[in-house]
Amino acid sequence: MIENYVHYQLTENVEVLRLLDYETKYFEALWEIPEGIAYNSYIVKSYDSVVLVDTWKIGYGDKLVELLDKIGALDRLTHIITHHLEPDHSGSLVELIKAKPDIIVVGHPLSAKLIESQYGIRVNFKPVRDKEELKLSNLHFSFYYTPWLHWPETIVSYLHNDKVFFTCDVFGSYGAYREKLLSVLNSEERSRYFKLARKYFANVVGHYRDFVLKSLNKLLELVERSEYIAPAHGLILERDETLYMAKLYEKWAKGTDLKDFKILVIYNSMYGFIEKLINKLVESLKDTGYNISTYAFTWNKRPLISEIIGDAIDASILIVGVSTYENKTFPLVEYTIKLLVHKVGCKKTIIIGTYGWSGKTTELKNILKNLGCSEVYCYETTPSQLLDVIRQVKNLIKMEAQFSQ
Amino acid sequence: MIENYVHYQLTENVEVLRLLDYETKYFEALWEIPEGIAYNSYIVKSYDSVVLVDTWKIGYGDKLVELLDKIGALDRLTHIITHHLEPDHSGSLVELIKAKPDIIVVGHPLSAKLIESQYGIRVNFKPVRDKEELKLSNLHFSFYYTPWLHWPETIVSYLHNDKVFFTCDVFGSYGAYREKLLSVLNSEERSRYFKLARKYFANVVGHYRDFVLKSLNKLLELVERSEYIAPAHGLILERDETLYMAKLYEKWAKGTDLKDFKILVIYNSMYGFIEKLINKLVESLKDTGYNISTYAFTWNKRPLISEIIGDAIDASILIVGVSTYENKTFPLVEYTIKLLVHKVGCKKTIIIGTYGWSGKTTELKNILKNLGCSEVYCYETTPSQLLDVIRQVKNLIKMEAQFSQ
DSSP: OOOSEEEEEOSSSEEEEEEEEOSOSEETTTEEOTTOEEEEEEEEEOSSOEEEESOOOTTOHHHHHHHHHHTTOSTTEEEEEOSOOOHHHHTTHHHHHHHOTTOEEEEOHHHHHHHHHHHSOOOEEEEOOTTOEEEETTEEEEEEEOTTSSSTTOEEEEETTTTEEEEETTTOOSSOOOOSBGGGSOHHHHHHHHHHHHHHIIIIIGGGHHHHHHHHHHHHHHHHHOSEEEESSSOBEEHHHHHHHHHHHHHHHHTOOTTSOEEEEEEEOSSSHHHHHHHHHHHHHGGGTOEEEEEEEOSSOOOOHHHHHHHHTTOSEEEEEEEEETTEEOHHHHHHHHHHHHHHOOOEEEEEEEOSSOOOHHHHHHHHHHTTOOOEEEEEEOGGGGGGHHHHHHHHHHHHHHHHO | OOOSEEEEEOSSSEEEEEEEEOSOSEETTTEEOTTOEEEEEEEEEOSSOEEEESOOOTTOHHHHHHHHHHTTOSTTEEEEEOSOOOHHHHTTHHHHHHHOTTOEEEEOHHHHHHHHHHHSOOOEEEEOOTTOEEEETTEEEEEEEOTTSSSTTOEEEEETTTTEEEEETTTOOSSOOOOSBGGGSOHHHHHHHHHHHHHHIIIIIGGGHHHHHHHHHHHHHHHHHOSEEEESSSOBEEHHHHHHHHHHHHHHHHTOOTTSOEEEEEEEOSSSHHHHHHHHHHHHHGGGTOEEEEEEEOSSOOOOHHHHHHHHTTOSEEEEEEEEETTEEOHHHHHHHHHHHHHHOOOEEEEEEEOSSOOOHHHHHHHHHHTTOOOEEEEEEOGGGGGGHHHHHHHHHHHHHHHHO
16 A cells, blocks of 8 residues: 555646655765655656656655556556656656656666666667657657756656646755645744745755756746746745745855854763853844854754754854874764855854863864865864853954854 | 762772762863763771872862862872873862862973963972882872873872872773762673673774883783772773683774674765675675674764774675765764774774766775875775676685684
8 A cells, every 4th residue: 555645736738756755864874854755757648648757755666656557557657757866766767666666767878877876777768859849649848958956867858738847856855845825824834934944955956056046047947937846855946935944045155145144053071161152152143133053062962954054054254172092083063064165165154162181173173175165264272271262263253253244 | 069970989099089970071171971981099097198090081170179178188188199191090180279279289290381371270299100109108008100091191109008009090980870889780781881881982082092012011900909990981890801801802902702703894874786786695694693793874873973883893705885974984984994093093994985977995094004004995886886896705704714714
């Protein structure tokens, strides 16, 4: 039996088949997602055939085949459009090809090779060029290359008949929603949805944010022509809210919101010394009105790194409170900062270090330098002297805030 | 009110005051300890005064002072022996000095400076030399330097009167036990206790394992003379079981047990390809009788890194199954392996890599090389070809096992 899915009619020719995944705790085995995730596969019907746009996550192929059979779409299935080969969207190919060996898989030319190396199967493959049009019975598709969003061979597709824009990972979000459209959410739910979309963007697409900027105009042109924007994760969007999300994409990809000076604070505190400093510092910055987010690694706290990276993407400045641990940078902070820079790029950074035997703030500064981050300021002292640095750090932040506005 | 502690008479002159800490989830803000931890402070009574041997974790000073007062030990408290300045043992100094400003703190000469830089206080300090004896009323102590176990200024002390050997972190363990002596545990509980001691050793002392070997004879001589061995964490040991634990220390510090060929497998699997390979590999190694431990980072599994490091310390060979992630080593595996090498040293390592777009196993090999690990073998292929490497890896492991025996 197939559970945890929803099936909606979206337009005259398009249906949504969404798998709701509440079981995956770590997306890509890396990102903590207590909110769950969903995989949208779209059924596009012509008068005599069915085209499937993307599939479900690997492991659910048999269920997808069973469901397509149950709703009468399997028999007439002739084509699968695969926007890229990531196994959360291409993961049912093996079972679909097994059920219907003659299916034609449509995708970027590189995808054929990836299908073979990833799944060990050969398929009837129809490569498409950038901007190529494809008519299947009465259906009229166009394909567009959007390289590195977030796989090298990523494409998106547009169904002229119903003005539906299939965007794969672009404009997608975490969360396992049962609703069809984003527009039915109330304002609080919408706000949460956009935070999940930001987290998804930072975690999954973040490393390729420059490619987002490169493809943005192409995407926007298509959005302008569309009635529905149909991503492979999350809810289906309408034109205006997609234009709003595209503005967020631009802001996230550029890495800061100049109007909203935001401070991201990440610290570890082995025995409470740094925590005391950070608490005083955040307290003393409250009257400035800056937006401050704080994440702590302590004896009883361990934040989700997926949330930190999501929150980091539009931060103007990063404050890192870090211990020296066995003559090195505290390992969890080093791990977090390196992943943060990989995903959302360099931030203006203030490192506040504390040490017992010997200081190592410069090590983290060098790590950042090796990652290409040059604007890094260091303050380092012993636990008993830590509070002295608050005034200096506060002055530096005020100066940066002035420059940013 | 003071809760979660136990108070025992150990010998004629020595009492145990143990704080049971079930609240700390991450020891040193790093190591996951669902088993909890305890801090042993020892009250040593002469006919006219009280000496405290180590204190409780920072944050519990007021409670310790209150309790010492309640049991009538505060009034006569004249000396505190501090074996090193880590705040889980020295963390009540501020409150104790506040309650009794004339107390004399006894420790390694470097400790005075650390007390000032860490807590911002000056104390009446009595430095002791290696092997120095100290008579306080009718009490007769000796002190021994054990540098870098695991702080630079670590000392241990011996009470001649009652043949009690105070070892601070040495021979300690995780776990918040209420029992006084290790000897009261049944064999299953003892087995668990030694696993927790191994985990503690690897997590906390592991990086300084060469210093363990350097101090081991000195420690053994003292153990031979002792009736009770009184660590700062965990249960109190008697002579024979401490000699057994010292043998384990030697094995752990040397990094492998030649009689027991043990394979540690750590892998990540983003979409199940590597997991399938590792499962087949482990299955195919079962008939060899090797001891195999497996830790997986997947869509629904995230092992405790404290447990991995604990289990790694006596492994003969390490198998790492790792994805290429955005043209780099999968971040959580890189983090784990680097921390593992920092804590328990290089292992003979077999890296099995899988990639979609391009392979990067060599990156992890280079990371290991930069950490000084030279015996690293790489196998790298695409998901669909992964199973081909099993035979090769199995042959390599069998060869290594023969060499090890």
